[in-house]
Structure formats: structure tokens, C-alpha cells
Amino acid sequence: MSRWVTRVVRPVLWAGSALPFLWLVRGAVQGNLGTDPVETIQKVTGLSALSFLLGSLAVTPLRQLTGWNVLNRLRRSLGVTAFAYALLHAFSYFVFDQELSPVGITQDVVKHPWVLAGFSAFLLLIPLAATSTGGMVRRLGGKRWQRLHRLVYVAAVLAVLHFLWLVKRDVTLPLYYIAALAILLAARFIPRRRAEAAAAALAGR
Amino acid sequence: MLIRHPDDFPSRQITDERLFQDRRAFLAAVGGAALVAMPVENLLAASRKLARAAQDKLTPYEAVTTYNNFYEFGTDKSDPAANSKDFRTRPWTVQVEGEVKKPATYAYDDFVRGFTPVERVYRHRCVEGWSMVVPWMGIPLASVIARLEPTSRAKFIEFTTILDPKQMPGQRANILPWPYVEGLRMDEAMNPLTLLVTGVYGKPLLPQNGAPLRLVVPWKYGFKGGKSIVNIRFSEAQPRTTWNIAAPNEYGFYANVNPSVDHPRWSQAKERRVGEFFKQPTLMFNGYGDQVASLYTGMDLRKHF
Structure with a gap:
């Protein structure tokens, strides 16, 4: 089982993670990224970052539900992918929207809460991505690593707020992401006993 | 010599x-x-x-007709083109009422009869921060108003979009209070730039762009241009307009393009021409200040945003 996850599931996941990026590259090469290519780039990278972030947060509840501890081996891959898309998303903002102007970026971040939320979420993900290697986990030690990586909860909340606040009127899609995040966070408050009982019941079926 | x-x-x-x-x-x-x-x-x-x-290069026809906001057909910018294919623009009537000497309901062809459409290339600035350059065809609203003969009590003019949830899937959701209402002060309506649009790129207007009849007010944000108009009302009181009802702190009645008055949530200082990668500065009154700035002398445009 564990070998199957590391040898098959993880490579497939890595390949799948690249799909939104490859889709953007193909669109850029063929020149059909839509009427407003920058909007397309920002939408796809933003939604991908958020989706993979929520995916990484789904690992623990799923593991508790199924008892498959091996799922943990996918968590960092999902997290690193989320960061990669967040990086592209932030980069497209820095370059296309702000032309790398520090003054422009600072003013925008200070004045507009939705930018501040997105910018902070991105900053919070940087130390998490930087400590995502096995070596860094060992160097920090499990306990400290875990404590540091609790920042992901703050980043996720800020990221969905960033999405909610940028939408002009139709908040349907951000609300789906908020609901998903709420469920994933709430799942962490289910006492372990009950989660184990649920897992046992599931396994017994 | x-x-x-x-x-x-x-x-x-x-x-x-x-x-x-x-x-x-x-x-x-x-x-x-x-x-x-x-x-x-x-x-x-x-x-x-x-x-x-x-x-100010013209935005391609393809972009003008497949990328726009018309929430009656859905909130994605590709929705209007996708969901308006079977929209019926004939028969069409325009009801004229309120402070007007000749209140009447006109068949569309009677309403536009006798006017020669003119072509006007206008910059179009959306409140969301993107913009286009569009060669509209239409009738200056001033000449339509002259024919309709409003009374001296008419201080405002109000435009109502068709209410038809059967044909307009967006109207089946409570995204905005339907039907869509927009309005202008009479002097804004009489300004030579204000156009009742019937076509684009020399072709009849398509449903996604507000066929058969829509308003274009180039110095204001795009949402001021009501689409698929079925009712024109002259009134003494300022009309209650849709976006202003929905979010009064974000969308004012005037909605003049103004780079120095931000939307409460985002900056209005710059805009992106669709298809371009970088933004360009947004111009006061969308670059039409010479023709319209005098309409607002003495007004605090921060308050009357």
C-alpha cells in the first residue's frame, strides 16, 4: 500500500498538478488565452493555488476517516503545488498589474483589504514551502515543524477572503471554497476517538 | 513675391x-x-x-461580442454570448412615459424611424478595471429626446431593460434586483456624446451587447449603459438605479470614470485594454473631459461618485 502510494499515486499527482500550468502554456503558445489573457492567467493560477491548498488540508481528515496513514505522503506534494501556483499568481500581479513598482504594490496592499489578504496569504506560504524538504523537517524537528506549518490555516482563511472580496457581485464560487474550508477545519475538531470509530465502521463495511 | x-x-x-x-x-x-x-x-x-x-486601436469584433457583462444572461463574461443565442429582439416595443408630452408605446421600427445612425468610436471603461475601444452605431440620445418632447418637469431620464426570465437565465437568480434600471440627468442625456446604440462595427447589435437598443455613455463606467431597453421614463426625481440599490457604497448614480476616486475595494487609477498585458492610466471622464466636465462644475465628485 505505502509503496503503491509513493510509486504510483504520488507521480500521478505530480503530473496532474502540472495540468493547469500546461494548459496555460499551451494557451500562451497558441495565443488563445481568451480576450483578456492576464485575467485568464490570474484566474487559473489563483483557483489552482486555492484548490491545491484545500487539497493539502483534506489529507488529515481523510487519513483519520480511512486510517490510511500513507496519505500523509501526499500532503507535502499538494502543499508545494499550491505554493507554486500562488507564486505564479503573485508574479503575474507584480509584473502585469504593478510593473514591479514597489510603491505601486505597497499602496495597493495598504489600501485594499482583498489585496492585503492575498498578499499576506502568499507571504505566509513562503516559510512553509521553504521548509517542505525532508531535510528541513529533520532539522526543525517534528514538533517545531508542525507548529510552523499551522500557519497554513491562517493562509487558507486569508486566501478565501481574498477571493470573496475581489468578486463584484456573484459570490457563488468563493462561497463554495469557503464552505469546503469550513468543513476541512471543522473536521479537525472531531475528537480522534470518534474519528477512529468512524474509520473502524468504514473499514468493517 | x-x-x-x-x-x-x-x-x-x-x-x-x-x-x-x-x-x-x-x-x-x-x-x-x-x-x-x-x-x-x-x-x-x-x-x-x-x-x-x-x-486606442479598435478592440476586435470577436472580443466585443464575446466578452462583456450582461448579468441577465449570467455573471461570467462569456455567458452573454453563450446564453443569448435564441434571444428574440423582434417584435420589440419601447414604452415612453412619465414627464413627456407624448407618452406612447412604440414598435421598435417606429421608434427609430427617420433617424440616421452615426458611427462613434468610443473608449469603454468597465468599473472592474478593463476597457475596450468600440465602433458603435447609434442615434444621439438628444435627437430622440427632442422628438419625444419631455415636459419642463423632466429632470432625469430612466431606462429599463426587458424583464424576461424565460429568455434570460440570469434573471432567475437574485444576483441583482430585476429589471435592470439605469438613468441620467437630463443635461447628461442631452450631451452630444450620449448615444442610443443600435449597432456595432457597422452591423446590427447582437443580443449579448444589448440588442436591439442600448445606451452608451462613454465618460461613465460601462454599467451605466442599460441594455435591451423596453422603457424610457422621464421623471422629476432621480431614478433608483440597479447597482446603486444593490451596493450604494460601491456604485453611485453618476459613476463617472474617475481615476482619483477608487472603488471602495479596488483602485480605479489604471485600466487594462483587453488583450494587452500591461495597464494604462485611466483618464478623467475616460478622456472626454473637454465635452463633459462642465456638467459637473461645483460638484464634489468624491461625494457624487
Whole structure:
């Protein structure tokens, strides 16, 4: 089982993670990224970052539900992918929207809460991505690593707020992401006993 | 004595068309020489004019007809084109009521009869921060108003979009209070720039762009331009307009394009021409200040945003 996850599931996941990026590259090469290519780039990278972030947060509840501890081996891959898309998303903002102007970026971040939320979420993900290697986990030690990586909860909340606040009127899609995040966070408050009982019941079926 | 010849400009002095088309490359190439030869301010003015002309390139027909907001057909910008294919624009009636000498309901053809559509290339700035350049065809609203003869009590004019949830899937959701209502002050409505649009790119307007009849007010944010209009009402009181009802702190009645008054949630200082990668500065009154700034003398445009 564990070998199957590391040898098959993880490579497939890595390949799948690249799909939104490859889709953007193909669109850029063929020149059909839509009427407003920058909007397309920002939408796809933003939604991908958020989706993979929520995916990484789904690992623990799923593991508790199924008892498959091996799922943990996918968590960092999902997290690193989320960061990669967040990086592209932030980069497209820095370059296309702000032309790398520090003054422009600072003013925008200070004045507009939705930018501040997105910018902070991105900053919070940087130390998490930087400590995502096995070596860094060992160097920090499990306990400290875990404590540091609790920042992901703050980043996720800020990221969905960033999405909610940028939408002009139709908040349907951000609300789906908020609901998903709420469920994933709430799942962490289910006492372990009950989660184990649920897992046992599931396994017994 | 100076003898004027009929051909004061020998043809060799006229810029070759290909050179004109490549004017930016040309400018770059001779830039150094020109800098020395020309007074700096002349050069700046000339380059600014050229830059503006280059920026105001027409947005392709494809983009104009597949990328826009018309929430009656859905909230994604591709929804209007996708969901309006079977929208019926005939028969169509326009009801005219309120403070007007001849309240009546007109068949569309009667309503536009006798007017010759004019072509107007206007910049179109969306409140979301993107913009286009569109060659509209339409009738100056002032001439329509003159024919309808509003009374002296008419201070405002209100435009209502068709309410037809069967044909307009967006109206089945409570995204906005339907039907969509927009309005102008009478002097804004009478401004020569204000256009009742019937076509684009020399073709009849498509449903996704607000066929058969829509408003275009180029110095205001795009949402002021009500689409698929079925009712025109003259009134003494300021109309209650849809976006203003939905979010009064974000969308005012005037909604003049103004780079120095931000949307509460985002900046309005810059805009992205669809298809471009970088943004450009947004102009006061969308660049139409010469024609419209006098309408707002003495008004605090921060308060009346």
C-alpha cells in the first residue's frame, strides 16, 4: 500500500498538478488565452493555488476517516503545488498589474483589504514551502515543524477572503471554497476517538 | 513675391503609409536625432498623441461580442454570448412615459424611424478595471429626446431593460434586483456624446451587447449603459438605479470614470485594454473631459461618485 502510494499515486499527482500550468502554456503558445489573457492567467493560477491548498488540508481528515496513514505522503506534494501556483499568481500581479513598482504594490496592499489578504496569504506560504524538504523537517524537528506549518490555516482563511472580496457581485464560487474550508477545519475538531470509530465502521463495511 | 502653387505639399513630403504604420519603430529609430532637432515639448506632445492613437486601436469584433457583462444572461463574461443565442429582439416595443408630452408605446421600427445612425468610436471603461475601444452605431440620445418632447418637469431620464426570465437565465437568480434600471440627468442625456446604440462595427447589435437598443455613455463606467431597453421614463426625481440599490457604497448614480476616486475595494487609477498585458492610466471622464466636465462644475465628485 505505502509503496503503491509513493510509486504510483504520488507521480500521478505530480503530473496532474502540472495540468493547469500546461494548459496555460499551451494557451500562451497558441495565443488563445481568451480576450483578456492576464485575467485568464490570474484566474487559473489563483483557483489552482486555492484548490491545491484545500487539497493539502483534506489529507488529515481523510487519513483519520480511512486510517490510511500513507496519505500523509501526499500532503507535502499538494502543499508545494499550491505554493507554486500562488507564486505564479503573485508574479503575474507584480509584473502585469504593478510593473514591479514597489510603491505601486505597497499602496495597493495598504489600501485594499482583498489585496492585503492575498498578499499576506502568499507571504505566509513562503516559510512553509521553504521548509517542505525532508531535510528541513529533520532539522526543525517534528514538533517545531508542525507548529510552523499551522500557519497554513491562517493562509487558507486569508486566501478565501481574498477571493470573496475581489468578486463584484456573484459570490457563488468563493462561497463554495469557503464552505469546503469550513468543513476541512471543522473536521479537525472531531475528537480522534470518534474519528477512529468512524474509520473502524468504514473499514468493517 | 510668394507664389502659391496648388500643390503646396509635394507628394514626397506626405508620409509613406507603411512608414506611418510603423511609426513607433520609426520614432524609436529617429528618436535620437529628433531629440536634438526638435523642442522637447513638441516631441513629447507628438509622441503622446501617437501613443494615445496606438492605445486606442479598435478592440476586435470577436472580443466585443464575446466578452462583456450582461448579468441577465449570467455573471461570467462569456455567458452573454453563450446564453443569448435564441434571444428574440423582434417584435420589440419601447414604452415612453412619465414627464413627456407624448407618452406612447412604440414598435421598435417606429421608434427609430427617420433617424440616421452615426458611427462613434468610443473608449469603454468597465468599473472592474478593463476597457475596450468600440465602433458603435447609434442615434444621439438628444435627437430622440427632442422628438419625444419631455415636459419642463423632466429632470432625469430612466431606462429599463426587458424583464424576461424565460429568455434570460440570469434573471432567475437574485444576483441583482430585476429589471435592470439605469438613468441620467437630463443635461447628461442631452450631451452630444450620449448615444442610443443600435449597432456595432457597422452591423446590427447582437443580443449579448444589448440588442436591439442600448445606451452608451462613454465618460461613465460601462454599467451605466442599460441594455435591451423596453422603457424610457422621464421623471422629476432621480431614478433608483440597479447597482446603486444593490451596493450604494460601491456604485453611485453618476459613476463617472474617475481615476482619483477608487472603488471602495479596488483602485480605479489604471485600466487594462483587453488583450494587452500591461495597464494604462485611466483618464478623467475616460478622456472626454473637454465635452463633459462642465456638467459637473461645483460638484464634489468624491461625494457624487
